[in-house]
Amino acid sequence: MSTVAERVSARFASARNDAGLLQAGLHVEEVCALAYAAAAEGSLRGAARAEAERFAEHERRHAKAYATMLYALTVPVREHARAQDLEALLPGLAEAGEREALRRLEELEEAAIAGQRLMARRLRAREVLRTVAAVMAGGAQHLVVLRRRLGQSPPTKAFETGA
Amino acid sequence: MVRLSRREFVGAAGTLVLAAGCGSEAARTPEPSDAEVLDALLARELAVPALSAPAAAALLAHQDAQHARRLRRALRALGAIPPPGAPPPGDDPELVLARKQEMVFACLDALPRLRAPGLRELVMGLAASEAEHLAELRAALGREPVPDAFAGDTERA
Numbered sequence: 568m569s570t571v572a573e574r575v576s577a578r579f580a581s582a583r584n585d586a587g588l589l590q591a592g593l594h595v596e597e598v599c600a601l602a603y604a605a606a607a608e609g610s611l612r613g614a615a616r617a618e619a620e621r622f623a624e625h626e627r628r629h630a631k632a633y634a635t636m637l638y639a640l641t642v643p644v645r646e647h648a649r650a651q652d653l654e655a656l657l658p659g660l661a662e663a664g665e666r667e668a669l670r671r672l673e674e675l676e677e678a679a680i681a682g683q684r685l686m687a688r689r690l691r692a693r694e695v696l697r698t699v700a701a702v703m704a705g706g707a708q709h710l711v712v713l714r715r716r717l718g719q720s721p722p723t724k725a726f727e728t729g730a
Numbered sequence: 731m732v733r734l735s736r737r738e739f740v741g742a743a744g745t746l747v748l749a750a751g752c753g754s755e756a757a758r759t760p761e762p763s764d765a766e767v768l769d770a771l772l773a774r775e776l777a778v779p780a781l782s783a784p785a786a787a788a789l790l791a792h793q794d795a796q797h798a799r800r801l802r803r804a805l806r807a808l809g810a811i812p813p814p815g816a817p818p819p820g821d822d823p824e825l826v827l828a829r830k831q832e833m834v835f836a837c838l839d840a841l842p843r844l845r846a847p848g849l850r851e852l853v854m855g856l857a858a859s860e861a862e863h864l865a866e867l868r869a870a871l872g873r874e875p876v877p878d879a880f881a882g883d884t885e886r887a
Contacts, residue, residue, distance in 0.1 A: 625879035632880075680858060687854045688847040696841040700854055704834055704861035704881030711865040712875055721789050723866050725796035727858035 571671070572730075574656055575678035579685045585692050586642040592686065592699065593633035595679045597648035598656055599706075600626035602675055605653060606668040609661040615669070615716060622709050629702045636695045666717065673713040676706050680729030764849055765810040767840045771853070772801040772812060774836045778829040779820025786870040787826075790863045791817070797856055804852060823871055830867070831882050833860045838883060 575595055582588040603623035607616050634644050653660065657671050683703040690696055707727050714722035762770075775798050781787035794817060802812040820826060837857035844850045864882070865875040878884045 622876070625876070628879040684851050684854050687841065687850040693842040693844075693850075696850065697838045700838050700841050700857050701880040701883040703854060704838070704857050704883070705876070705879045707858035707861045708865040708876040708881055711862045711869070715869060715875075723789065723793060723859060723862040725793040725859055726800065726852070726855035727862060728855055 571656060571674045572678045572681065575682055579682040585690055586637065586640055588686050588690055589633055589637050591682060593630055593637065593644065594648050595682060596626050596630040596633055598653055599675055599679060600630060601648060601650065601653040602657055602660055602672055605661040606672060610663060610665045610668050615665065618712055625705055629705060632698050632702055636698055669713055669716050673710060673717065676710045676713065677729040679706050680727060684728060762843060764844050764846050765805055765808040767843050768801055768805050768849065769810065771836055771840055772798060772805065774833050775801060776815050776817055778817055778833060779826055780817045781820055781823060781826055784870040786866055790867065793859060797859065800852065804849060823867060827864065827867060830860050830864050834864065834881055
C-alpha cells in the first residue's frame, strides 16, 4: 500500500462517527481539488492541463456536496484543506514531471475511492450514501482518464475498490 | 471555501429527514429486502447489450459478465434464486450508454436501501465500475469522457 493510500485510509479509519467520516471525505476531496490545480499549474500541458483544471472544479463540487451533508447533520464545517495539507500528502506534486504528476493523482483518486467504500460499510445515516456514491462515481471516471493518459490497460475494473 | 445557499441547505436537510422515515408515506411503505434490491440490479445489468465494437467494448462486456456473476453469488448467499439469462448482443453504443447510465443511477438508489454493509461495499464497487464504463465508452467514441462531476447524477437532480 502506498503512503498516500495509507494516510488517506488512516484518516477515514480514525473517524468515530458519521460526522467524522464525512469530514474525512470532505478533506480528501478538498485535497484532490488542490492537487489537480497544482498539477495544472505545474507540469501538465495541453489537453492534460485542461482536464486537470476541469477535474479540480469537479473536486470542488464534490467537496461542496460533503459540506452540504455535514450541514444537514448540523455539523459546522470549520476547517478546510490548505496547501500544506496537499504538500504533506503529495509532496512536490507541483514540481513533478507530467507522468509522475498523473501517477500521483491516480493514487489519490484510488485512495479516495477506498475511503468511500469504507464509508459505505460504516455510515449509520444510510440516506447520505447516495451522494457519497455519486461523488465516488465521479472520481472513478477521473481515474479512467488518468489511466488512459498513463497508458494503463485496462483503464476500467470490474469492481473498482481503489486498491 | 465551501458556501451553501439557504436553498441547498434546506434541500439537503429535507432529504435527510424524509429519508429517515419521518414522512408518513415512507413510514408505511415496507423496505425491500436486500435480495429484492440486488435482484433488481441484476435485471438492469442483464439489460445492458453486449457490444462487439469499438474494441474497448469487449472488455466492458467481460466486466459486465463479472458483475452479473457477483450479483448472482450474493443473491444465492441470501437464499434467493437468481434469474438466468445473459445480456443480449447489441450494436448500438447509444443504447449501451443509456443503459449504463441507468445502471449507475440504480446503484446509487440501491445503496441506502441495503442493510448488509458488505453488500453496500459490493454495490459501491459496481457503481464505480459502471461509471468507469461510461467514461471509457465515451472516450472510445471520441467524446468527452467525464462531462460532469457526479457521473450523470448532476443532470438527473
